[in-house]
Amino acid sequence: MSKQILLNAFNMNCIGHINHGLWTHPRDTSTRYKDIEYWTDLARLLERGLFDGLFIADIVGTYDIYGDSVDVTLKESIQLPVNDPLLLVSAMAAVTRNLGFGLTANLTYEPPYLFARRLSTLDHLSKGRVGWNIVTGYLDSAARAMGLEQQPEHDRRYDQADEYLQVLYKLLEGSWADDAVVEDRKQRVYARPDKVRKVEHRGEFYKVEGYHLCEPSPQRTPVLFQAGSSARGLAFAGNHAECVFIGGQTHSGTRAQVDKVRAAALAAGRDPQAIKVFMGITVIVAPTEEQARAKHAEYLRHASAEAGVAHFAASTGIDFAAFDLDEPINAGQGNAIQSATKLLQDNAWTRRRLLEQHALGGRYVTLVGAPDQVAEQLIGWIDETGLDGFNLARTVTPESYEDFIDLVVPELQRRGRYKTAYAEGSLRQKLFASPSAHLPADHPGSTYRTPTNAPTGAAHHA
Template structure:
């Protein structure tokens, strides 16, 4: 049976996310991002389209590299202003039953003890539909805002991330046993003291002594997403990630990146096929090919290539505004996103070429066509690269998601490459076609688990 496509909507709690400038389109509603209706309507729409999840990006800090100022960032609303992504989940979970929520949170600025409680709370309230996109940050503007002189060195951030995950596993998996909660009214025992353990962690980055504040949630540990593609990032993903998000421009390089992800998981003693790999993609679709290209031209009119390049400047740490249009851009290894700077190193780039690449305001692969053409291209990307699915960006919202759901989803279903209904269970069970909501046995987090034991006979007692 051919592999079915997994699909997340890719969004952010802000106006301009990936394809910049399109907030100026008269049909775009992204300036309403501050309202609950904007998000609950989106959640209902995505569940109608049988999306696996809504992947919500986030950033701590501001994009101040381009022109050494916030001028373009503020004028074009390049992920600024940006609100907290986690606070959206309760409202969206209340109006949906199956849609998952992949939430980005920067561990550099989140105390693990309190963050564990937030994750467990959302996993409870969503009935097990939460994932966490693990990021370590890359903006010096964030470091300064949080009281640091600059970001920690790239690989050092991953050292800290490894220890952070150890603390979370101890809290989420190891503090409360599955059988800790008995809710015995007659004996006045809600939780068995002998089945709740104190976490004691004394490491290089974190010192934690205490009990996890929440009883076990449906998944315990949320589904773990990660997007690093450097050598150190891949090693981290091999140990921890269940889903990996990559950015691809052409199929051969994307296939190589997928293979690296799976090899990293195998090197860590895990099933390489147990890691789901998603690629960011943009789709512009209409009933006919001519209408789709006309719509693409319409969107290009409102998009801001300069805003896209300004965003990319902070991803690389290079101020592209300093270069003339056709002046070669000098490469220098920095402390930002290594996959972004590697793109500049591997080819001869100028600001003109960057502006052309960012014509739609972003640099993801863009598919334009009628429903059948788009469906075949998505299937081709999946089959030719080993991908498992896509993070679908928005262009003009909500119409870009509506068009995909109404036009492309039926075509994928007719080809047997997209589900016709949701499976039951948690987000982890849905994504991995599993009947178990917790981390699998070969995942390192499972080794921290506080395993159940038979309840004592007779009256429950305090240990």
């Protein structure tokens, strides 16, 4: 049986996300991002299209590398201003029944004890439809805003993340037994004291002593997303991630990335297929190829290549504005996103080439064509690379999602490559066809789970 394509809408609680400058298009509504109806309408639209989830990116800090200022960032609204993504979920969950929510939160600035409560609360309110995109941050502007001199070194951020996940597993999996809550009105017992355990953690980065503040949510631990592609990031993904987000440009390069993710899972003692791999992609579709190409040309007239390069500058830590148009860009080893810096090391890049690459305001693979052409290309990416699905970036909002839902989804369904109805259950059950809403047995987080018949006492783990 052919693999069915998984699909997330890729978005952010801001105006300019990936494809920059398109907020100037007369049909774009992204400046309404501050209105809750903007998000509830989007959630209903995506559920109509049977999207698996809405993946909401986030950033702490500002893009101040390009031109050594935030001038372009502010003029083009390059993820600034940006609002909190987690606060959107309650409203969107209330108007949907199946759509999942992948939420980005930077663990460097989120104390694990309080963050665990936020995750459990959202998992309760959404009836088990929440995922967490684990990020450690890469902007020195964020570090300075939070009282640090600069970001911790790249691999040390992952050391901290490993311990952060230990604390979360202890709280989410180990503090309350499944049968702790009895709601016995006659005996006046809501939760049994012998079934709720105190977490005691003493580590290098965190010291926590206390009971998890929430009773067990449907999934306990949300679905875990991650996007690191460095050697250290892949090792982290192999241990913790259930979904990994990659950026691909060619089939062969993407296949190599997918293989590395699967190998990392195997090295961690997990099933290589236990991780779903998503690639970011942009789609411009219309009823005919001619109309799609005309729409693409129209979008290009509103896009900002410079804004896209300014965004990329922050990812690499390199001020591209300091280079002449055709001057070779020399990239050293930085402390930002290593995969972005490696891209420059492997090629003879100039600012002119970067501007050409970012013509649509971003550098994702862009598919342009009629519905059958786009469907065939998406299937080709899945079959030739081992990908499981896509994070579909927006261009003109909400038009790009409407076009995909009305034109591409029916084509994929006709080919048997996209679901015709949602499965029942939590986000984890939908994504993995799992009988349980909880972490699988081969996931390290499951080892922190309190047995149903566990005695009272503190939850100790190495």
